[in-house]
Amino acid sequence: MNVHTPPTLQKLAIQTLVREEALGMSDLEEMAHGLFPAHFKEAIDGRYIKLIKALVIAWPFHCLPVGALMRTTDLETLQAVLDGVDIRRTIGFHPRRKKLQYLDLRNVHHSFWNIWTDSEDSDYSAEILDEKKALQVRPRYALRQRLKVTVDLCIRSCLDEAQTWFLKWAQERKGSLYFCCTKMKIWTLPVKALRHIFHIFDPEHIMELELNTEWTLLELTHFAPYFGQMRNLCKVFLAPLHKIDFHLPNRTRVTEVKCINKFVSQFSKFNCLQHLFMFCVHFLRSQMNQVLGCLMTPLKTFSITYSLISQRDLDSFACCQSLFQLKHLELRGVVLLDLDLMPLRGLLMKVAGTLETLDLQGCRMKDSQLSVLLPAFKQCSQISNINFYNNEFSMPFLKDLLQHTANWSKMNVEQYPAPLECYDEFAQVSVERFVRLCQDLMDTLRAIRQPKNTSFATDICHTCGERWVFDQVANLCRCWQ
Secondary structure, eight states, X not given: OOOOOOOOHHHHHHHHHHHTTOOOHHHHHHSOGGGHHHHHHHHHHHTOHHHHHHHHHHOOSSEEOGGGTOSSOXXXXXXXXXXXXXXXXXXXXXXXXXXXXXXXXXXXXXXXXXXXXXXXXXXXXXXXXXHHHHHHTOOSGGGTTSOEEEEEEEEOSXXXXXXXXXXXXXXXXXXXXXXXXXEEEEESOOHHHHHHHHHHSOXXXXXXXXXXXXXXXXXXHHHHHHHHHOTTOSEEEEEEETTOOTTOTTOOHHHHHXXXXXXHGGGGGOSSOOEEEEESOGGGTTOHHHHHHTOSSOOSEEEEESOOOOHHHHHHHTTOGGGTTOSEEEOTTXXXXXXXXXXXXXXXXXXXXXXXXXXXXXXXXXXXHHHHHHHHHHHOOSOOEEEOOSOOOOHHHHHHHHHTTTTOTTOOEEEEEOOGGGBOTTSOBOHHHHHHHHHHHHHHHHHHSOOSEEEEEOOOOTTTSOOOEESSSEEOOGGGO
């Protein structure tokens, strides 16, 4: 039976005061600092707009991480917070109120809001956390006196009401406040519109970038200088660039190469890039050596999905030092059917002591290619998650693969294709053979080590869009249920 813990008297008092909006500015000026977080949380939850503004004006700490409390961007609440900031900046010094140095509008967890319940001296604890934060975010002396406003932005061609209002507010105050964007997502926005954004937010402070555009190569070239200024990027995600075409009229191959080279050359300016994701980015085919060769730091994650790569790209994998400390390698949907996989084997051998996840789903590999990779798989001692779905392996080669996994003591999730022998001449799956052969493979694996989460699966059914999956039992697609 669940036991409901009743709220404390202090919490009940706070809820009553907030609901009745019975706190005036004079009350707030005299209120214990440690009570401010609880009152602010209640005011945000109940959308008590006047009280939110008053609490911002009287806020006694250096840091106000309000974004952690705003589950969705509400225009009225956002206006109340920023109105409070504006008023606070005009009324000047107060002996009980510290100068607000850091306003965090990002929707991320922040331990600040829990500190007041975790310590008897919550006022002191919150101030210490606040001061540590303030020290972390002051890059240059000239900016130390400005309030720093930190946000994450998802920019589309059609901004919502709250985004439009905030960007206008920021534009009007860019000379007196210090604006910082740590994560930026760009969706179908013209490059020329970004100039206004980067006039407010210095690209240098962006740590994560997601680019989902329909730019042409020329537009991508115009974006390249901004991209190069993001020297503190840790994570980059490049998604479909549909309009990038190598054979449009009135453009020579020389021009195309210059445009690509200008964009690729920006990768050499990143000081701390650790995670690189590319989804359907076909224009970088045969450019991987240039991209990976100029990176300043080793990658932890390298993901190319549903993209075209060449043998030249694959050859570069084994010789680019930026890949030699990989923890996560994803080549999902990258067709390797006609490629020599010896370079991939070389890379896997080099990262055998660090690689934790490997995704080769949909690579359309055959038995002969699997046999090339087997010696490398045997060395991967840290691997915990692997996916071979949608490859074409026969029963003997799948058994051979499993025999090479004795060293996979940290394996949690492993996914293998059902053997080719499960299919008839019309590519239809035989239920009897599927169950029998997959059970045989499972027994083979159990004789080697104790599997945790292992499955064998067919290709996706063209009728219902599901797979037949065998883990402990056979789970057929809806067409057979």
